[in-house]
Amino acid sequence: MELIDTHTHLDFPDFDTDRAQVLAHSRDLGVGRMVVLGVSQPNWQRLWDLVQADAGLFAAFGLHPVYLNDHRPADLIELGDWLTRLHGHRQLCAVGEIGLDYFLEDLDRQRQHELFEAQLKLAVDFQLPALLHVRRSHAAVIATLKRIRVPRGGIIHAFAGSQEEAREYIKLGFKLGLGGAATWPQALRMHKVLAQLPLEAVVLETDSPDMAPAMYPGQRNSPQHLPAICAALAERMGISPLRLAEASTRNACELFNW
Numbered sequence: 001m002e003l004i005d006t007h008t009h010l011d012f013p014d015f016d017t018d019r020a021q022v023l024a025h026s027r028d029l030g031v032g033r034m035v036v037l038g039v040s041q042p043n044w045q046r047l048w049d050l051v052q053a054d055a056g057l058f059a060a061f062g063l064h065p066v067y068l069n070d071h072r073p074a075d076l077i078e079l080g081d082w083l084t085r086l087h088g089h090r091q092l093c094a095v096g097e098i099g100l101d102y103f104l105e106d107l108d109r110q111r112q113h114e115l116f117e118a119q120l121k122l123a124v125d126f127q128l129p130a131l132l133h134v135r136r137s138h139a140a141v142i143a144t145l146k147r148i149r150v151p152r153g154g155i156i157h158a159f160a161g162s163q164e165e166a167r168e169y170i171k172l173g174f175k176l177g178l179g180g181a182a183t184w185p186q187a188l189r190m191h192k193v194l195a196q197l198p199l200e201a202v203v204l205e206t207d208s209p210d211m212a213p214a215m216y217p218g219q220r221n222s223p224q225h226l227p228a229i230c231a232a233l234a235e236r237m238g239i240s241p242l243r244l245a246e247a248s249t250r251n252a253c254e255l256f257n258w
Helices: 019-028 041-052 064-069 071-084 110-123 138-146 162-172 188-194 222-235 242-254
Strands: 003-008 032-038 057-061 092-103 131-137 154-155 174-178 202-204
Touching: 003 202, 003 222, 003 242, 019 032, 019 092, 032 041, 032 092, 032 222, 041 057, 041 064, 041 071, 057 071, 057 162, 064 092, 064 110, 071 092, 071 110, 092 110, 092 138, 092 154, 110 138, 131 138, 162 174, 162 222, 174 242, 188 222, 202 222, 202 242, 222 242
Parallel strands: 003 032, 032 057, 057 092, 092 131, 131 154, 154 174, 174 202
Antiparallel strands: none
């Protein structure tokens, strides 16, 4: 079974003591390729150095809304410089992690929107997919994506919206990222939505080291957990783990032009 983890933060210090072992064990379990997403300007170089040391890792660069108060105006210019310098490199796969977070009330929404729209325009300019963080902001994100069309679409990370919101994203060319949160017992609405999602629109992810699945409560999440996440979600969807894995891998390869 071949799996692709479409959303990780393997550059985070959580993996500093055993990153090589995590990667090796993940490959042994069938997780061959992994996307590592940038969240702020200070972590881009560390992320790129990590990716350059492993041909099965792929990089996305972005300014995450949760770190809004740490971002400087110059960071957006530097993001454009990074994308320009790495344009066409096989291991640059997307702009991300970007988006809107309405859950954290201390984040200025106007500034979030300005940053989000500027980064979407970079995805358009560089013909890259956009990997989106969407928390309690589906309506605003969908409205923005209808105004700023991203030709290569992208992924709605940790999708937890309604069936109607899923349809809107799919129409806009986006895949829906499914991971540990969808396995949680309390995610009752998501369990109902899962069974209705078209297989051609889903991709699997972990968000390592965060959002550990129900089978590993309170633990550091890891790409090693992706097969277990796949099995749990497949059961909810009423299909075999192999079928979900094949669909996710096919969809990810299509999105990233692999």
